[in-house]
Amino acid sequence: MADAFDVIVIGAGPAGLSAARAAASAGKRVALVDNQARPGGQVWRHDLRHGQPADARRVIDALPADVHRLADTQVVAATTDELLLQNDAGGFTLAWTSLVIATGGRELLMPFPGWTLPGVTGAGGLQALAKQGWPLAGRRVVIAGSGPLLLAAAATARRHGAQVLAIAEQASPTDVNRFAASLWRWPGKLAQAVALRTRLAGVPYRTDTLAVAAHGGDRVDAVELRGPGGVDRIDCDLLAVGYGLVPQMELADALGCTSASEGAHRHVAVDARQATSVVGVYAAGEACGIGGRDCALVEGEIAGLAAAGVTPSPTLLRRRDHARAFAARLNTHFALRDAVRALPDPQTIVCRCEDVTWEQLQAHAGSRAAKLGTRCGMGACQGRVCGGALAELRHFHRGAPRPPVFPARLATLGEPQPFDSSVYPGVHP
Ligand SMILES: Cc1cc2nc3c(=O)[nH]c(=O)nc-3n(C[C@H](O)[C@H](O)[C@H](O)COP(=O)(O)OP(=O)(O)OC[C@H]3O[C@@H](n4cnc5c(N)ncnc54)[C@H](O)[C@@H]3O)c2cc1C
The missing domain is CATH 3.50.50.60 (FAD/NAD(P)-binding domain)
Incomplete structure (x- = not known):
């Protein structure tokens, strides 16, 4: 039996957990997909020795039991009506009508x-x-x-x-x-x-x-x-x-969502209800600009409600604006100074997958030319590490990624099955 969800949330960090809870509380059938085994995202990553903090447990325990949680499952491609996912059981497609992108950020390594x-x-x-x-x-x-x-x-x-x-x-x-x-x-x-x-x-x-x-x-x-x-x-x-974090943009880019720039980096552009430029696609948390956990929680709630067709209250919108004001301060006071951009010497490796040095990159004026001339950004991480650094160092910006946006097995690409909840039953925290 092929299943359908009213709202699919990608990412089970604070933003995604909050979105899934809000949409499910509005009576929607919700799927929550995350590539980690346990919910919590980066800030609440499960600590094998110390568990998760009480505030994380409160949010995770509040997730309604009928949210279909797909753990250890990565979304590797997204089109206007379908997601391509893979996990240990194989590759499968999942149709969507309303999507919340809560994919978080990654570290900026210089x-x-x-x-x-x-x-x-x-x-x-x-x-x-x-x-x-x-x-x-x-x-x-x-x-x-x-x-x-x-x-x-x-x-x-x-x-x-x-x-x-x-x-x-x-x-x-x-x-x-x-x-x-x-x-x-x-x-x-x-x-x-x-x-x-x-x-x-x-x-x-x-x-x-x-x-x-x-x-x-x-x-x-x-x-x-x-x-x-x-x-x-x-x-x-x-x-x-x-050196802080940068938004994970791959899936939003693959879907064609408009982005906005903040310094050298892009984030998903959203309106007051966290709606992106693509109908039916919402975004929340670090994907919309680095804002921290509290910002992710409130943006997730707004996005989940909006995805479920519920108008978020003015109080919620004010809380989000207050949280975003904190993010703005963070960005101002911890903005990267030029001295950081002057750290590499000619022999310093910039693309560590393909061993491309700073000196080798000097001859190239843009990301595409650097790729063609040096293989920079073409290794295992597909530019996820050097891409952020080169945005800072050279204002190089990568174009929208080609599918699959994350490494995928051949079987995932060749024989994906339509999602079936009896095969992928979902887990509960
Ligand atoms: C390495 C790291 C450590 C951090 N530590 C702290 C900390 O100690 N304290 C603090 O205040 N903040 C910390 N942060 C910042 C913190 O991530 C955020 O403030 C907060 O967690 C943002 O919540 P979020 O829901 O937007 O994103 P995240 O918490 O990052 O959650 C996003 C989730 O989406 C999943 N995901 C992404 N892409 C896909 C995909 N294609 N398919 C399936 N799942 C996907 C990720 O695995 C992740 O679980 C850290 C960030 C990073 C990158």
Whole structure:
């Protein structure tokens, strides 16, 4: 039997969970698809040792039991009436009439000498690895880059027994202090910041400081931090460097949704009801611009209601605007400084899948020319890592992706079956 859903939500992070709940509460038959085994997205990724925080459990437990949750399932292509999905059971198509894109963001990694050494990860990447069981106990960790995610990553590393030697923030002390001073307008954020600083008591937090080089033979064993006082070399076992997040745009692009730019990066453009430019497609959370968990939750609720044909209340819209105002502050005070863009030297690898150096990219004026001339962005990650960096470094922008937008098995492409809920029964948290 082929099934149909009224609303399909892609992504089970805060935005997607909230959207699925809102649409189901409006009486709609809802499917929630996510490529992770457990719901929660990035911020609430299940921690094998410590579980999920209480606020995550509250949101996950509130998901109505009749939401058909497809876990460990990736949407690899999207057309105007159908999604192509794959999981361990195979590939299948799922017809849609109303869609919520809640695919979140990914970390912005900026190249610098030594960044491809084993033991160097993103800041959120280190956090994800720790939660998935990578042993950190006793390891000396330096965390660098920009934004509040550095504190969250450091707190997770410490909780898993790592010795966090330093947090290096590229933003100036003035920006960091102004950001902190504005937090009273978002009491929940203020409480989170205070809690994080308490958990990180004793860890040096250096502003105006960059990780300029990672050193080591087989793996990283030291990092150079450059700050107002000069360059410091710190011995470490792990180095985690992340410059915030960028929206995941592939599916919205594949569907033809209009995007808007924020600095060097694009996000899905939405109206007040979180509707995109494509009829029946809504978007919420980091896909619409990096805004944090609270913003994702409220945008998800608005998108879920709108997708279900319910007009969101003015109160909800005001809460969303307030949350987005926080995002704007975040972007202003932690904006990337030019010094970060000056980090690669000629031999620094920029596309790590195809080993393309910064020097090799100089001859090419755009993303397509660089691809044709160097294979930059054509490796396993399909430009998901170097694409963000090159948007910052060279204003290179990738065009809309060709389907499949994520790696797919031949069987998924060749013999997808129509979705059948007796074959894909769905799971419940
Ligand atoms: C690595 C990382 C770590 C982070 N850690 C923190 C933190 O500690 N604290 C904090 O406040 N914020 C953190 N953030 C920011 C945080 O992600 C957001 O603020 C919040 O989770 C946004 O919610 P969201 O629902 O928009 O997206 P997400 O939480 O990112 O959820 C999106 C979900 O969609 C799924 N997905 C994406 N594409 C597909 C597809 N094609 N098919 C199926 N599923 C798909 C993803 O796997 C994910 O589960 C982190 C972000 C990242 C990238």
